[in-house]
Amino acid sequence: MSADIILGGGGLASSLAALALRAAQPGARILILDRAGGPSNSHTWSFHGPDISPDWHARLAPALIGDWSEQEVHFPGHSRRLRAGYSSMGSEGLARLVAEAGIETRWNAEIARLDEDRATLADGEVLTALCILDGRGAKRGPHLVTGFQKFVGIEIECDAPHGIARPVIMDATVPQEDGYRFIYVLPFTERRVLIEDTRYSDGATLSDNELAAEALDYAAARGWHGREVRRERGVLPIALAHDAAGFWRDHDSGPVPIGLRAGLFHPVTGYSLPVAAEVADLIAGTQPLTTAAIRTRLRAFALRRAREDRFLRLLNRMLFRGCPGPQRYRLLERFYRLPEPLIERFYAGRLTWADRLRIVTGKPPIPISAALPCLPEKPLLKGET
Ligand SMILES: Cc1cc2nc3c(=O)[nH]c(=O)nc-3n(C[C@H](O)[C@H](O)[C@H](O)COP(=O)(O)OP(=O)(O)OC[C@H]3O[C@@H](n4cnc5c(N)ncnc54)[C@H](O)[C@@H]3O)c2cc1C
The missing domain is CATH 3.50.50.60 (FAD/NAD(P)-binding domain)
Structure with missing residues (x-):
């Protein structure tokens, strides 16, 4: 042995x-x-x-x-500071x-x-x-049908303090391209920062140069200039069925x-x-x-x-199949208006039935006519939609 x-x-x-x-x-x-x-x-x-x-x-x-004690999100309609900690390894x-x-x-x-x-x-x-x-x-x-989360991140050692106190896990105030697009920012030290351009897209093709340039433009627009020290990239599966x-x-x-x-x-x-x-x-x-x-x-x-996780896959189908790319951010924007404990349970994969109901009730995030075809999961697995 x-x-x-x-x-x-x-x-x-x-x-x-x-x-x-x-x-x-x-x-x-x-x-x-x-x-x-x-x-x-x-x-x-x-x-x-x-x-x-x-x-x-x-x-x-x-x-x-x-290791931070808070995090933030930004959308065109609102910004929010969340009390949950965030850590990176x-x-x-x-x-x-x-x-x-x-x-x-x-x-x-x-x-x-x-x-x-x-x-x-x-x-x-x-x-x-x-x-x-x-x-x-x-x-x-054959048992998993996915959309894609694609990203390129650039870590910069800035010439001067960047002034960011906590992670920005989604800044969706940027132009929406290739599905739902946001910038993710992790301020590791007062000068070291990771800036990641991320898209929730239907296709897996990742244009490294384009996303890297967008991340650098975002940094430059905030006055963060300096030396690139590291790059990371990913094309992650987002489960639809x-x-x-x-x-x-x-x-x-x-x-x-x-x-x-x-x-x-x-x-x-x-x-x-x-x-x-x-x-x-x-x-x-x-x-x-x-x-x-x-x-x-x-x-x-x-x-x-x-x-x-069935409910989470349904949300994904609504996002990817029920909502045109440039409008996808609206679903996330709405989600981030919900109570913080619910948001925390969402990330931890511990949503209660009441949470699920809370997420889908109220003004429908997408028209009912677009939502209904998203309900069944099986047709996707059989390649029917
Ligand atoms: C850049 C990036 C950032 C991510 N950030 C996060 C994050 O912040 N939080 C999070 O939860 N998830 C994140 N993910 C998503 C996901 O958690 C990671 O992809 C995670 O690494 C997956 O873990 P794994 O062990 O399944 O596979 P991996 O960590 O990818 O490990 C697979 C290993 O198998 C080895 N390997 C493959 N084939 C062979 C072979 N034939 N022989 C020997 N070795 C082989 C590879 O070298 C690799 O080391 C990120 C993914 C990427 C790509």
Whole structure:
């Protein structure tokens, strides 16, 4: 046996699972395999304060590169300061936590194949374990129909203080292009700021140069000049329809998918950190630590989560299918007038039935005639709309 558990891919989901396992089962031999040459700073993973448990806050604290007690949103019709905290973790920081916990990561390990009890590397080496998880990131499949959240972020070390006190998680006062467009701003230090141009679009094509230029124009318009220190980009799935039962039927053998590989992300934001932390706890609490035992528990968790997320996918269908691109911001603008505890539960994936009712009642955000065709989810999965 090469290890007790092998995690294919050393990204967010695998790293959180490994950390939780190390804490719960200190004797377990954990091995992470990743094709990359080493830790990179390609990701900033952020989350809202209420999204994760106090234990996870404490565990991730040493890897945070930003931690704020408030956040803001801006729309043409109103601006709002929200009292929920917001935190950002760098991918290098997370890799450091994993290494400091004594978890072995093999870099430059291109996985050719994962099976229920083994990982085969591209060079032919075979590594065996009682438990094999697949956290190699998103893979398109027939059970998930998505729109896209596309973004390019540029981090600048400004020549002078930028004057931003807290994250601006959406500034939608910018011209609306390619769907719902907003700028996302994270002020890491008094001079260091990340500016991200983001679009909720029907297509996955991302024009890096265009979005980068827009982000820089936004910075220049605010007088933020300086040196670019980092860039990040992403095309994240936004779930419109999901057949989780079908997905898990197709994965009733082989390695257990986790993270984006398993469609485990917030349907509206594409964020996966909060659910990855929950899944990590589930994995860490599983005995015996076998592929079969984890599959049983994770499948039940994922099916329940997919049922609970039905309403969020409906909101997405209204946004993407019921609302012309330039008007999409109106839905978000309306949402951000709702009570703050509801907004916090929305991000944390804990909406109550009363919350759902509150979101859809009142003056309809889109005409009933446009909303009705969005109601059924199944036709999208069959490719009918
Ligand atoms: C730039 C960016 C910023 C994001 N920001 C946030 C955020 O702020 N908050 C949030 O919650 N979500 C965010 N997301 C969305 C989502 O949470 C991330 O994409 C997250 O990293 C997904 O986690 P994962 O573990 O499923 O996949 P990943 O973190 O992408 O990990 C997959 C890993 O598998 C490895 N791999 C793939 N194939 C192989 C192979 N054949 N052999 C070996 N290794 C392989 C890759 O090198 C990679 O390290 C962001 C996404 C991006 C792209």
